[in-house]
Amino acid sequence: MNKVVRDRLAHLKGQVRSAREAQADLDPNYLIKGWLMGGATSVIYGPSNVGKTFLALKIAQAVASGTDWFGCKTRRQHVLYAAAEGGRAFENRVAALRAAEFDWITHPFDFHANAIDAQVLAHLYNEMNPNPAPGLIIIDTLARVMAAGDENSSVDMGLLIRNVDTLARMTGAHVMLIHHTGKDTALGARGHSSLRAAIDTEIELSRDEESGVISVMSRKQRDIGMGRDAYYSLAEVHLGTDPDGDAVTTCIVAEAEAQEPVVKDKRRPLKGHQQVAHQALLDALRDHGQKRSGPDFPGKPVVHVDHWREACKLHGLLNNPKSKDGGRNAYKRAKEWLMNSDYVRSYQDYWWVC
Template sequence: MSEGSPNPFSEAAREYRAERDRRETPKLGRHSPVIRPRASEASPKHAIQSSDGMENDPVSDPFAPLEAHDIDRVCFPIPSESKRSARPLTLIQASQIKFDTKPNQLVKNWLSHGSFSVLYGESGAGKTHVALDIALHVAANATWMSNKVDSREGCVVYISAEGGRGVQDRVLALRKAKREIGHGAHRLFILPSSVRISSESDGLLEAIGSACDVDPVLIVVDTLARCFDGDENSTMDMNRFVAAADALRERTGAHVMLVHHSGKDGSKGARGSSALRAAIDTEIHVTNSKKGIQASVTKQRDFASEGQVSFELQPVFIGKHLDDDEVWSAVISPAQDAEHRDMLAPQSSLALDALERALRESGEARRVGGGQTRRLCARLDAWYDVCRTLKITKSCSENSLRVACSRAKKSLRDQSLIDFDATYVWLTEQ
């Protein structure tokens, strides 16, 4: 070895000492090494005395200098069996992916099989009407609003978490008003109580298994708030809920739809943490205005869609109570005249709005037109009073009001939007 050249053995010695010194003063942390002594080394050297002077189980002192024979016993924390993934994970080779000719859309342009959606809107917007209508059409495997349905002969589970008779009355109204899809009721199952998705999903699956003889293709949770554990604004709580909903989808193969409320500003989306919108595949916004109920797709992950449909509420008589009081509910029907209404003269449009309001406030169920069908009717005078309130005419005179109402009444009848007799007026079937 030439003079002045570095001594490789000295270099190695320095590195060894540096490594030894580093190991002799270990840093405590999440991955700090734990020295596990051999069974034969259970000696006082490897025992630690607690503050009360009692010796704990023999373990190595993490602060003691490491010896050469200790190096092969340096262990890092290993996840416990309970924390390991229980489900098998399978990788797919990209070159093996092939085009699937089988459609994967549950409701074409709206919902996909096995995916995750939110249908939201303000209170009273008609969210439940829309969700129930979709649910019955899927259960019946019937086209919904001109969009093909592929239910794969599965059933539908509707969690009516707000309870009460309201949803059940609406189901009766659907069966009565839409007899062509009434057979779907055999595959539509209602749970008239809340269920905590994050903690009670096992009980839900047991209930589904005992009631349904086929797998569900759609599970509707109405509403998220009634089935939520924690704070909707908390990202942690929302992520926990989303994980539970994902597990429900994976275990059933069903599409999970959440019915949810909008925030203070409906234009900014559903209420609560934005983690929900990030997780879902489809978002549907339901609004209610003078033009009726409207459902619009505001997010679609898997396929392009600008789905938008308009509805009108159709009152349906469902029976009488023992005290002879009539019970009415309502269903949605396509607003095929929504665009037509935009073309109505302002007076006629106001008169139609006035009639719908009069029907809500003081409608009476009557047989009209000499037939057996009962329709929700308003007295002509009640209709005129609402027309006056809505200022169908600028003049304040009673004669001007009567003339304006008479013209609007004739115009609406000519367009088959209303009908009337000497005392009552009603909307025609669309």
């Protein structure tokens, strides 16, 4: 056994512990309880214009000030927001927070080809951090710090991950990346899958187009339980007026309630005799509906077929003088169509709507 192997073996022996020595960690090192752990890495991703930067700014302010984030406890730590996509628009967003307590810098960092930038940013953070405990560094966005790299390349993504790890290791801070989804949002964050494998926390943002409410969903947690969600909308903030007298505005995050999912009706649309028969059944249920007991009844009002038939007569579908059979075949076909198209159900001559 050569000296290098002996030294390595001696080092490893010193780290072996008995399982009997293990003790529960009852004081987790969190930044946002249930969402972000200290010293870890995370990605927040979503489609364009979903408000990723606005949410990241809310995270930055919550951790820097020690205030609750969507009802979750935080631990007050130093925060540095590295806005690689910065500019006047970003500064307006910071100003809208009113007395924000974190630090920020706008600079085109390169975490792909230039390994120095991660080290320089780490030294900058350490010099600025007045607290003994490490805090949070937000990188906005991954695409900008990827520079000339290819997000879909395992080699290029590996270089970026290595620089993120360097930044986290040198500072002890939680490093958060702001990222985008690809063309197919169902596939998650854009780029090579090695990113998801490497990070500790993954948070997805998606917008409900009808309500405008944005969902914040925990998609991966290495050391925390899953299943947490939060919801917000973007509220406009008036910052002042420009030299022409026009309003200057931006947005901030406003907490919102969860939206009930809208289930789209995939059934074929009603028309003609089917629509008449369906309306006749609704009228019959209104006038004669009753609940019947039994496992095969739906637990809501049902009506006997005779009442439905009478309602069809009132609507002109049956006893139709213009039809040779008085509309009987039209009524039969409409009833079958409604059944096959999941508009109605029946049991023992009693009918109800789906």
